[in-house]
Each structure stands twice: as structure tokens, then as C-alpha cells.
Amino acid sequence: MAVYAIGDVQGCFTALRALLERIQFDPDKDRVWFTGDLVNRGPASLEVLRFVKRLGASAITVLGNHDLHLLAVAAGDAKRRARDSFDDVLNAPDRHELLAWLRARPLLHYDSTLDYAMVHGGLLPAWNLGDAQRLAREAESVLTKNAEQFFPHMYGNLPDHWHDDLRAPERLRVIVNAFTRMRYCDRDGKMDLHHNGAPGTQPPHLLPWFQVPGRRSADVRVVFGHWSALGVYQEHNVLALDSGCVWGRALTAARIDGGPAKIFSVPCEPTTSGSE
Numbered sequence: 001m002a003v004y005a006i007g008d009v010q011g012c013f014t015a016l017r018a019l020l021e022r023i024q025f026d027p028d029k030d031r032v033w034f035t036g037d038l039v040n041r042g043p044a045s046l047e048v049l050r051f052v053k054r055l056g057a058s059a060i061t062v063l064g065n066h067d068l069h070l071l072a073v074a075a076g077d078a079k080r081r082a083r084d085s086f087d088d089v090l091n092a093p094d095r096h097e098l099l100a101w102l103r104a105r106p107l108l109h110y111d112s113t114l115d116y117a118m119v120h121g122g123l124l125p126a127w128n129l130g131d132a133q134r135l136a137r138e139a140e141s142v143l144t145k146n147a148e149q150f151f152p153h154m155y156g157n158l159p160d161h162w163h164d165d166l167r168a169p170e171r172l173r174v175i176v177n178a179f180t181r182m183r184y185c186d187r188d189g190k191m192d193l194h195h196n197g198a199p200g201t202q203p204p205h206l207l208p209w210f211q212v213p214g215r216r217s218a219d220v221r222v223v224f225g226h227w228s229a230l231g232v233y234q235e236h237n238v239l240a241l242d243s244g245c246v247w248g249r250a251l252t253a254a255r256i257d258g259g260p261a262k263i264f265s266v267p268c269e270p271t272t273s274g275s276e
């Protein structure tokens with residue numbers, strides 16, 4: 001059995017099929033992890049959702065910001081944006097089953113055998129793995145049981161840092177923003193959700209979240225997506241896999257069981273325009 005992690009697919013079904021072919025993925029034997037953002041911006045969100053859902057227990061997917069945005073739009077709690085390309089999902093006859101499945105995905109997955117955690121964005125520097133697991137379960141519980149208390153308050157960049165005394169809805173917003181949108185923090189661990197460029201382009205007071213001194217999850221390997229300008233990256237005990245498929249670059253898989261991660265990529269057709 002092999003375990004692979006795959007970066008942000010964002011509706012690029014052709015590239016996903018090509019990548020699975022490339023790694024000779026066998027759903028009867030192998031496992032595949034998806035770093036989130038299965039949908040949006042690309043041309044075939046519906047086919048990607050149907051395909052990954054059908055993989056059943058062979059696939060593990062964490063939620064990304066685009067997945068949550070689709071769920072919020074479907075729930076009537078957010079407006080569809082001009083560049084959103086998930087109408088195929090919203091109009092599908094199996095929309096209900098697909099969205100119910102997506103909504104039940106976790107924000108964080110941890111495999112103690114592989115000693116790998118997976119999130120879409122990152123882990124706040126103030127959180128150790130146990131904190132992150134507890135807070136992910138807390139937010140997932142609201143998302144699955146009381147989504148009407150979740151989506152209307154999900155959007156926004158504040159508060160920008162963690163405090164144990166935070167209460168809903170701000171508490172949920174920080175948790176979800178860290179797991180699904182974070183790239184940079186300052187040295188005190190405050191999130192900056194504006195800058196999305198490659199490391200080196202950010203204002204000098206900011207650091208990639210995984211480079212913040214004293215980060216409490218530094219002892220755990222973390223695989224994540226969301227940051228296409230970072231690309232495939234392996235340092236600081238993290239493995240970043242968003243190689244910008246939807247922007248015409250590549251879709252990447254990493255084999256994460258045994259030894260150092262082995263990287264596989266397939267090229268992607270540009271399918272969209274504009275910024276990430």
C-alpha cells in the first residue's frame with residue numbers, strides 16, 4: 001500500500017486523472033490524501049467531487065476555503081462571486097449528497113502511524129498538535145450540526161490571533177481562517193490574510209506560518225496546500241503541495257509513506273485568469 005498526498009485540484013479533473021494514472025493509483029490498495037480546495041476556479045468541480053466521493057475510504061480530504069465558500073453559497077449564506085465556477089455542482093441532480101459529503105470532511109487530519117498532519121492552510125503557531133485537533137473537532141461539530149451558526153459568520157479577517165477565551169462566532173472564524181486561509185504570520189503569531197505571494201515578497205514583519213519562532217507544532221510533519229506561490233516546498237517539517245494547477249502550472253502528488261516524500265507532477269492547462 002502506498003499513501004499519496006495531492007495538492008489543490010480546484011476542479012481540474014483532467015489533470016487529476018492524469019496524475020492518478022502517473023502514480024498508478026490503485027484505490028483497492030493505495031490511499032490518497034487531498035489537501036483541500038477540490039472545487040472552484042477550474043472547469044470541472046462537479047466531476048472532481050463525484051470522483052473523490054466515490055473513492056470512499058481510499059481518499060481523505062480536508063476542507064479548503066473554496067470548499068467552504070461553495071457550502072456557504074449553497075446554504076444561501078454567501079453570494080456567488082463573479083469568478084466562482086461551481087455552478088455545475090449547485091445545479092447537479094446529486095447536489096444534496098455531494099454537499100452533505102463535502103460538509104462532513106475534516107479541517108485537520110492526523111495519522112499517528114505516518115506521523116503526518118494535513119490541513120489546507122496551516123496551524124497557528126500558538127497551537128500544538130493536540131490543540132489543533134481539539135479545535136478542528138470543535139469547528140467541525142458546528143459545521144455539521146449547526147451550519148446556520150457557522151457560515152453567516154465565517155467571512156472576515158478578524159480576530160487575527162488565538163486566545164483561549166474567544167467565543168463563537170469569533171472563535172470559529174479564527175479556527176477556520178487558520179486551517180483554511182493562513183499563509184503568513186508576524187513573529188507573535190498573528191495571522192496576516194492579505195499577502196499571498198512567495199516568501200521574500202512579504203513585508204519584513206511577516207513570516208510564513210511554519211517559520212514563526214517557537215511554533216508549537218514544529219515537532220509534527222504537516223502537509224498542506226493553498227499557497228500556489230510557495231509551490232512544492234519541503235523545509236521546517238512541512239510539505240507544501242499546491243503547485244498552481246488551476247493557474248496552468250502543475251498538479252502534484254507526494255508519496256508520504258516510508259522514507260523522504262517522493263514527488264510526482266503533471267502539467268496543467270491554464271483554465272482561468274486573475275489572481276488567486
Ligand SMILES: [Mn+2]
Binds near residue numbers: 037064227
Ligand atoms: Mn485555498
